[in-house]
Amino acid sequence: MRIFLLEDDELLFEIIEEFLLEKGYKLKACRDGLEAEEILLHQKFDLLLLDVQVPSLNGFELLKSLRALSDKTPAIFITALNSSKDLKYGFEIGGDDYIKKPFDLDELEARIENIKKHHHLSHSIEISQSLSFECNQCVLYDREKQLKIALTQKESAILLFFLSHPNQILSIQEIMNNIWAYDYAPSESTLRSYIKNLRRYLGFERISNIKGVGYRFNTI
Structure with a gap:
């Protein structure tokens, strides 16, 4: 399973990257929204993990742009934003799940497994x-x-x-x-x-x- 990670917090980036690689996932990652957009326009992934507050282009606008191009890749937002308005907007623009910082890696794994189940990404x-x-x-x-x-x-x-x-x-x-x-x-x-x-x-x-x-x- 191929996962794309967008996260600009260097420590969290490294923690998630190490965790996913240890779980056997193939991973491509970057820290900048515009760089992420360029990658996602040319490569396909099974799951997107998108931080919202990143440089150049935020995660919300990135996914909104992808959905406008009919890209239906499942996406989980990772963000410190915790208002009900932000949560609602994330789902309205096509997000599949929403995980709030700080979070436990077991929670991240559970949410990935749920996406895999509902989108037939394994089994x-x-x-x-x-x-x-x-x-x-x-x-x-x-x-x-x-x-x-x-x-x-x-x-x-x-x-x-x-x-x-x-x-x-x-x-x-x-x-x-x-x-x-x-x-x-x-x-x-x-x-x-x-x-x-x-x-x-x-x-x-x-x-x-x-x-x-x-x-x-x-x-x-």
């Missing part, structure tokens, strides 16, 4: 009446054929990325940036090979090739 995801994907085990279950199909780590990551962005056209660069964000990116032919395998497992109509652009995962 079993139903793809169709006969197909489901067990994220933690990297296994596709075909109930109709009574098959268990073991996917590679990269096949699983690509499938989960598609499932997190259904019916959206994703460019080849977007997919590469997110799946290989912390690794050396392969050639486009390697990506095509992974997607070819997924099509074979899921049915060729499930993933459309948008010529000259990228791919779209169809919820049919």
Whole structure:
């Protein structure tokens, strides 16, 4: 699971960063709102952790801008603001949760787990009446054929990325940036090979090739 963190308090930044990495999450983080906006316009994540009071562009306005671009990535605000007006505004502009400073890391973990549950970011995801994907085990279950199909780590990551962005056209660069964000990116032919395998497992109509652009995962 890929998490983006925006936090300008250096000590809290380091504490959250260390905690999330120890929990096995992939993390990208920054301390400035405009820098965060530039990153989020070009890379996709499974969850956003956004401090509100940061330099250049505050977390509220950042998420408001992303939602205007139809970015539905789940977001948790982290902030010292504690008025009911701020809380209401955070939810009105598309926030999924709101954690007030100071907080315990166990509370942060619980809120992340709740987001994962409600947005199907881990555990079993139903793809169709006969197909489901067990994220933690990297296994596709075909109930109709009574098959268990073991996917590679990269096949699983690509499938989960598609499932997190259904019916959206994703460019080849977007997919590469997110799946290989912390690794050396392969050639486009390697990506095509992974997607070819997924099509074979899921049915060729499930993933459309948008010529000259990228791919779209169809919820049919």
